[in-house]
Amino acid sequence: MAKNKDPVNFLFNHKPGRFKSLEPDEELLKLEEEIKRRELMLDHDVRQWMSIAKLGNDKNSLWAKQQIQLILETDRIEDMTTGDVFRPLAPEQLLSQGDLLLFNQVDGSPWKIPLDALTRGVLLTGPQGGGKTRFLISICKQLDNADIPFFILDPKLGLKQWANYLNATYIDVDDISIDLSPPPGLTYEQFLPALMPQLGEIIGVIFGIELLQEAAQICIGQRNEYIKTGKQTEISVKDLYDAIPFVRNASSGRRAGYKDGLMTGLSRILSGSGNLFSCRKGVDLATLFNSNVILGCRSVVDDFAIKFLGLFMLFWLYESGRYSLPSNKLRRVLVFDDASRFLANSAGSEFSTKTSSLTNIFSCLRSSGNGFITTTQVPHLADPGIVALSHTTICVGGLHYEKDTKTIAQMMGLNKDQRVAINHLANREAIGISAGTAWPKVVHGHTVDVPEVK
Ligand SMILES: Nc1ncnc2c1ncn2[C@@H]1O[C@H](COP(=O)(O)OP(=O)(O)OP(=O)(O)O)[C@@H](O)[C@H]1O
Ligand SMILES: [Mg+2]
Incomplete structure (x- = not known):
């Protein structure tokens, strides 16, 4: 033999x-x-x-x-x-260390990362029609299966018809209002003064924050008087706006200028968002954040208004976790589809800093178990703090603008050939990197199929 x-x-x-x-x-x-x-x-x-x-x-x-x-x-x-410049391929064993399927590598191996990696932030980018929203749907479906609630801000109504499929409640901002009431456990006296600098940053009146604080105190005082009568009420952005004329010593000089700036900024938030911020009794955010919710916000047209909406949601969550113990365990996921409008840096504003206060909010939120996915077609315009805090970066489809490919190349540590190759990615073709996971290098592949729902 x-x-x-x-x-x-x-x-x-x-x-x-x-x-x-x-x-x-x-x-x-x-x-x-x-x-x-x-x-x-x-x-x-x-x-x-x-x-x-x-x-x-x-x-x-x-x-x-x-x-x-x-x-x-x-x-x-x-x-x-x-001719694949992203080779060598990742070993199958290292791609399979987790429960969350991101996409399939070119050889068909599923790329999975631990669910908890979402607390370290995901930046999803790609051109129009590249497949970002479908990618989000595939992720949210897995979150629902794992009993992790997600909250999606959807400015394009791209997710409306997916609500059933994702076992989520779809809410349109036209049908609700949001008041400024603090999270459970905090008082207005603690919450509003902390919110005012963030609000001032959005409307670009850094030097007028003092006036904003005084307006907040007027609102708190009025509310305290009102609830002495035994009735309940909350404070809205409209109340803040209405209180500004009553702020003292603001009829001349520099304070008068700040006052005008504040009135203009706040009126933009109010008029650019329908009745969203005008009512004193808004939705219960605690419930909203603990179930699967898609918040359609197409009708919020003004830039200040949309930024305030995004920031307020995040700030509210941030303050609600103020006293909770740090945890890397994923508790919920916040998704900003087309986040460029919510989270763009305020370049061009004379008060702009390299990173906004969002950076701090993001870093605290993640340490209390909140995962983030933000999508944008223009990564170079994203808030640098958010970019730095996104340890997982995924690009679905080809980007062409030099500043965008440069940003992606920097985030993923790509070489020159790989950077050029970003131009030629087809729709649904993806590259990604997830720092801190078993395979912390570039993966090249295709998004999983998410067929149209009937
Ligand atoms: N994973 C997928 N499975 C099936 N079809 C897909 C997938 N990804 C993309 N498509 C197809 O491509 C179209 C565009 O995808 P999608 O809406 O996800 O792009 P997008 O990147 O979110 O675009 P935009 O920037 O305009 O929001 C979808 O309507 C669908 O027909
Ligand atoms: Mg989309």
């Missing part, structure tokens, strides 16, 4: 051979180096041949090295035929 040449049997029956050279094997070291470079260390066959090459006698070692050469040659040929 012919000798059994099956490497598996050979490996297990193998004892170091009698004719084993003790010289350092330069050829094997070179092969090993290329295996590492091509990320083939975890390949089952490569491991077996390496073992034989190292431990076998000279004859078997030579045979094993030839087999390794063949594997490497096949890989080199694939480099050439695919």
Whole structure:
């Protein structure tokens, strides 16, 4: 009977051979180096041949090295035929360390990361029609299956018809209002003064914050008087606006200028958002944040209004977690589809700083178990703090604008060829990186199929 040449049997029956050279094997070291470079260390066959090459006698070692050469040659040929500058591929074993499927690598291996990685932020980018919203749907479906609530701000109504599929409640901002009541456990006296600087930052009146604080105190005083009568009421943005004329010493000089700036900014928030911020009794945000909710906000047209909506939601959550213990365990996920309007940096404003106060809010929110996914077509305009805090970055489809590809290349640590290749990604073709996971390097693949719902 012919000798059994099956490497598996050979490996297990193998004892170091009698004719084993003790010289350092330069050829094997070179092969090993290329295996590492091509990320083939975890390949089952490569491991077996390496073992034989190292431990076998000279004859078997030579045979094993030839087999390794063949594997490497096949890989080199694939480099050439695919022209894929994102190669080497990630080993399947390292891509499968988690429960959340992001997308499939080009060889079909599913790329999964731990759910908890979402607390370290996800920035999703890509051109119009690239497949960002569908990608979000595939993620939210998995969150629902894992019983993790998600809250989506949807400025394009792109998710409305998916509410049923995602087991979510769809709410349109036209049908609700949001008051400024503090989260459970906090008083207006604690909450409003902390909110005013954020509001001032959005409407660009950094020097008028003092007036805003005084207006807030007027509102709090009036409310306290009112609730003495035994009735209940809350404070709205409209109340703040109405209180500004009553702020003292603001009829001349610099304070008069600040007052005008405040009135203009607040009136933009009010008029650009229908009745969203005008009523004293708004939705219960605690309930909203603990179930699957899609908040359609297409009718919020003004930039200040949409930024305030995004910021207020985040700030409210941030303050509600003020006394909770830090945790890396994922408790909920906040999704900003088309976040460029909510989270754009305020470049051009004379008061703009490199990072806004959002950065601080984001970093605190994540330490209380909130995951984030923000999507944008223009990553170079995103708040730099948000970009820095997004440890997972995914680009679905080709981006062309130089500043955008540069931002992505920096975030993913891409080389020049890879950066150029971002231009040529097809719709649904994706590249991504997730720092701090089992495979913290670039993955290239395609998003999973999410067919149209009937
Ligand atoms: N994963 C997918 N499965 C099936 N179809 C998809 C998928 N991704 C994208 N598509 C198709 O491409 C279209 C555009 O996708 P999508 O709405 O997700 O793009 P987008 O990046 O969110 O675009 P925009 O920037 O305009 O919001 C979808 O209507 C769908 O027909
Ligand atoms: Mg979209």
